[in-house]
Amino acid sequence: MANNRLLVSMSPHDHGKDNVKKIMYGVVLAMMPAFLVSVYYFGLDAIRVNLIAIAACVFFEWFIQKVFFKGKPTITDGSAIVTGMLLAFNVPTNLPWWILVIGALVAIGIGKMSFGGLGNNPFNPALVGRVFLLISWPVQMTSYPKIQVLNFAITDAETGATPLALVKEGLKNGEPFSQIIESMPTSYTDMLIGQMGGSLGEISALALIIGGLYMLIRKIITWHVPVAVLASIAIFTGILYGINPEAYADPAFHLLTGGVMLGAIFMATDMVTSPMTGKGMLIYGVGIGVITVLIRVWGAYPEGVSFAILIMNAFVPLINKATKPKRFGETIKKQ
Amino acid sequence: MEIVLYTLISLSSLGIILAVILFFVAQQFKVVEDPRIDEVEALLPGANCGGCGYPGCRGFADACVKADSLDGLFCPAGGNETMNAVAKALGMAAVEKEPQIAVVRCAGAPEQRAKTSIYDGPQSCAIAAALYGGDTDCPYGCLGLGDCVEACTFDAIYIDENTGLPVVSEEKCTACGACVTACPKDIIELRNKGKKSRRIYVSCVNKDKGGPAKKACNVACIGCGKCVKECPFDAITLENFLAYIDYEKCKLCRKCVEVCPTGAIIELNFPPRKPKPEKKEENADNEKAENNAAADTVIENTSEPKNE
Amino acid sequence: MIVLKTFPKGGVHPAENKLSKGKKIEKLNMPETVTIPISQHIGAPAVPVVNKGDIVKIGQLIAKSGGFVSANIHSSVSGKVLKIEPSMDASGYKRMSIIIKVEGEEYEPDIDLSDTLVKECSLNADEIKKRIADKGIVGLGGATFPTHVKLSVPPGKTAEHLVINAVECEPYLTADHQLMMEKPDEILVGCSIMAKAIGVNKVLIGIENNKPDAIKLFKEKAVSFNNIEIYALKVKYPQGGEKQLIKALINREVPSGGLPIDVGCVVQNVGTAFAVYEAVQKNKPLYERVVTVTGKNVKNPVNLLAKVGTPISELIELAGGLPEDTGKIVNGGPMMGKAVNNQQIPVTKGTSGILLFPNKLAKRPKVYNCIRCSRCTHVCPMNLEPHLLKNLSNKALWEELEKERVLDCIECGSCSYTCPAGIPLLDYIRLGKANLNRIIRSRK
Structure with a gap:
């Protein structure tokens, strides 16, 4: 007989090498390009906002688990870091620290832990925090600092409107789209690489796409949600643009500005709050795209990605029910 | 001011209309219940x-x-x-029932029943039992993963940290039987609570022959049959190398406890044995309290001298 | 590039780790005692026909089939029956076993022990089936379903294909592969015998593409049989599952709750084909089988011809002894095998491998909360939703589980394998299946 006692467990006895921690840190790694771009354009403020948001999220997660759940804190799984970074990515860099901390509290406390922690939250926690802040402090949340390349001096940066806000304002005043675009200081190339005002992490479409590709290769996300979101936005706005090119912005503008890329690649793909099947993910993605355009074009806010994702998050259980995978051997039996 | 007024009027009228509708709906769909x-x-x-x-x-x-x-x-x-x-x-006659309590029929604490393997899986007896006989050599004994604790709605059962076995709380247990159904090994049984909570039972469910049973656990029932021979009331039966005490027949004389070579028979809440005269009194008290059939009492009385 | 056939949805690709690949099949020495459980197959346990003290020969019937779905059991050694009593087997419980003390090496006289290939089979279908039943042949892929039952096509159904599972999709195991390399002719004869028994004239052999030598060898040999076709399949677990294999080879879906015969197929393992050859052509009952003994720290991973009833400790000894830090011993493959709790467990008809896991690999991964990544749904070859099944099972909603077709689960373990949260999904699903089966039985 063996001296050491043998382990006995049910099959399978082999396990894939992936785990939650690796996935979470993979997402963090995927966010790095966008983070670096933000540091490049917003300077130390970008680092400050990120550090505060991450520290606050991790702290609140630890605190709530310790005090209310009385369980062993699981902050090492990295999910709080992801939430913190996503929250930071969704705010302007000149946001006062205390607003950020409140945002983190709402994100972790209400958005995540009140439902039972990782995996149980119906809504994307970072977006819950973000939308809460947007509604509570609309001025601070929408005064975006102007970009300054590699400026590490801590100064009160000038603020300016985002291209999205400019277009919305212009179109509302009856100005034709082509004219607004011409008068705008940012070209489409600038928008692609991130040379424009906006929330910390959303400015560079290119950096976000690089991160998205990394996640695709690591199989952290599937192609369904980003493609569905981007394609539906492009098609919907394309139709509008085709109807009247002067009254509506063109698809490229919609895709490159605001939080579309960040939302489509990092926020809508959140595993916990997105549907389970490929078909469901497509429905969910299209929903996000359509609602985003509806808010952008006819709504009161210039940007609608966060709201669109939160609204579609609420539909996820329903989508899951409606798009159950077709069972093996199901069709033949019916014949 | 006008707006407030309009609001008040419209909301109140809405409330009234809905209330009327609800009233009629409630009338229409009333379910007549006793x-x-x-x-x-x-x-x-x-x-x-x-x-x-x-x-x-x-x-x-x-x-x-x-x-x-x-x-x-x-x-x-x-x-x-x-x-x-x-x-x-x-306005009906109540059917009196002897109060019962859940009894855990396994005494295989780690020092009695050596662990031979490590279970690695969810904390569920049902899952562990589907996998194998358990982390000791006794495939019948308690797994200690607490399905019974989970099943109990009265907080009346908990796993003792030292023995790894469930303990039933005398006061809280209502004998609802949830733990009995939950236990995949059929270790828990509902037995009569007994006068002054005194109970005697075989705390083992091992159906193996004496050799393997004893090897797996020091306090296992080895099926030797001594208790069966000793019992003056034919309350003990032996099946599959396992003794079972019928709680309806048992008169709590404690003779079986003395003869059991492994200590698998357990007596609960009895006074210590040494001061013999005292014990007699206690037992006499018990008899008075008994409201069983007269015949039973007679047998019990005759058992008294034997007991000493 | 030719697109290799495989089943379309689900599946995983675990590290293959075929450490004992190409190792010649070695014959194990005669053990001192053997413990032969009377229940080594799916179905009713066999009924012992020997008594304590009886002298038996190798190949002698010691327990008779206990029903239609049951199998005969033969002695794997010659010697004296010591006792008939419950003994721990791979199921983790004590089950009735016949324990025989080995004395000498005496065979039943009608067993042909020569190596000569007997190609012609003069028996008719019924005689073949009877011979297979007599010799106690069961499926050697791991499920151990009595072969004669599988070969008996129920009335009203017609068989078109005999599908031979030579996939060996389980990592680590090489027993089937090695057998194919050493006994290709015998296997092919076995296949054609089974085809004759069922009355089909098309035999499809599916081999995964990680065994190119076997594919080449079989393609060459199969030329002389006009009804046998060899298919190379893309490497994907669980391709060895009957339903997945049929889907991969002829793109038919076995209906939910149905059997392969519902789509005109009979699936047999390649090892079974060899056992059928031996039973029919050589009169040899199933009392020994090829077992892979392997593991990351095993000195000498081997393929062994082991007698049923041999304690696995003897097999481990031949593979270089139990490595120092062994944390888990698995009877079978890493994906579907059963962990055992001691080394005295006997080899049975279903033992395809003995796996020794070092401590580091033996421990299950850390369990996190489910993050609803839906990977379990994506890898499930039966297109079930393991995360949902787990939750329902945990909440004891057995009827709901039935609606979610939990009984379709083939217990391949892909879900638990892939779960990044390390949740043992299959543990819960098995619990659900067991409880639901109990409920369904009580309905009748």
């Missing part, structure tokens, strides 16, 4: 433990009201007291 069901339900403990065999207390109340007699209907959680109240409310 009012006694509510009455009986109020008397029940309201724990919805399912120990009676009906879905929840209301289901039981419904059954009680519809039944002609209370035969076979018993709320184990509430006990005789509740059933008397129910009987009174319904």
